[in-house]
Amino acid sequence: SDEQPKKRIAVVTGAAAGLGQAIAHRLAESGMDVVLADLDTADETAALVDKAGGRAHSVICDVTSEASVAELATAAQDFGGCDVLVNNAGIYPFVLFEDLTFEMWRRILSTNLDSMFLTCKAFLPGMQTNGWGRVINLASNAYMNGADPMLAGYVSSKGGVIGLTRALASEYGAHGITVNAIAPGLTVTGTTIAAVGGRPGEAGAAKWGAMAALQAIKRTPTPADVVGAAAFLASEEAGFITAQTLVVDGGLARV
Ligand code: NAD
Structure with a gap:
């Protein structure tokens, strides 16, 4: 039909830098408005989104905090909602297991996995009401190739991300919501x-x-090698693809 597709709104966590910045920019190029959630100010990303013709809304947010994610949800609601959630914020300190303290372990799991619990809790109900949604979680090929030392906390968290992706896909598929993961290489x-x-x-x-x-x-690879996967999974045409982990690593891991 000639009907114009709805202007979608994406919420991207960890959008101030790196892959999150590149994904936010790319989704704006796909015609979306973008909420930029990060501990840091995301002015540079906001300028990129603006240049791509999207509206940007920056929210200082700590994705490990339930209260902070609740504030993000309110800010996104005031901005117009959340159609596409990109759970990108994450940390990857390289530490030998013998040096990994429980406090560091907890911080990695909290930043990389608890964060996704919180944002999914916050944004899935709105998507369910709309009968349409996309959740894209950043995993890592480090989970599949397994050869990297000093990443026990990280690899465990990313295994959890893939598990959460699969589990949520089962519960939300009937509501027009897909849940997928992207696993980049280094x-x-x-x-x-x-x-x-x-x-x-x-x-x-x-x-x-x-x-x-x-x-x-x-x-x-540079972030430009990864953003196409996010744009695709966020698109209308990817609506029958869910529970998957798309490995974007130049063919290192074979899954
Ligand atoms: P980055 O460090 O360049 O950027 C991460 C952003 O997340 C930063 O802006 C940081 O401020 C923000 N952030 C960190 N903790 C946060 C918190 N508690 N609340 C809100 N924001 C927070 O990271 P990156 O290299 O772009 O990686 C992004 C994601 O991609 C991560 O989940 C990472 O595990 C995953 N990944 C990256 C690579 C890689 O090689 N770059 C490979 C595989 C997976």
């Missing part, structure tokens, strides 16, 4: 550059080349 962001110890090609940053060598496509 991708260049400010945080991964710091973690690896330099940019791809730089001395002391051999991990980039080592990862690329394991991939079928032997180059280091």
Whole structure:
């Protein structure tokens, strides 16, 4: 039909930097307005969304806090709602298990998994009322390839993310809501550059080349390599795809 599709609103957590920023920008290019939730101000992302023709609304939010996520939900409601939820905020400190304290373990699980419990609790009821919704959770190929040491908390949290994705898909499929995960490989962001110890090609940053060598496509991914998966899963045409984890890692993990 000639009917114009509804202008969708996306809520992206961890939208101030890295993959969250790139996904927010890409969803704006798909015609969405975007709520940018982050501990940090997301001015740079807001400018990108604006340039792409979307409305941006920045909300300072700690996704580990039930009260803070409740404030995010109110802010999103005032902005117009939430059709697409991208649970992207996450942390990945590299720590040997023998050095991993219970406090650090709890912080990783809280940031990477409890956060998704809270945002899904906050935003799924509205999607259910609308009879339409998309939830996209950031997992990681570190869960599948399993070869990376120093990530016990992280890999455990991402296994939980994939489990939550599958479980919620079962409960919300009848309401027009899809729930999927994206599992990127090691991708260049400010945080991964710091973690690896330099940019791809730089001395002391051999991990980039080592990862690329394991991939079928032997180059280091940037956020631009990942955003298409988010745009697709958020689209109308992906409405029959749910409970899946789309691995975007140049063919490293085989699932
Ligand atoms: P990043 O560190 O570049 O950006 C993360 C953003 O999340 C930051 O802006 C940070 O302020 C925000 N954030 C952190 N804790 C928060 C909290 N409690 N509340 C609100 N915001 C918070 O990270 P990234 O590399 O872009 O990774 C984003 C997501 O993608 C994470 O879930 C990560 O596990 C996943 N991932 C990344 C890679 C990679 O190589 N970059 C690979 C696989 C999966």
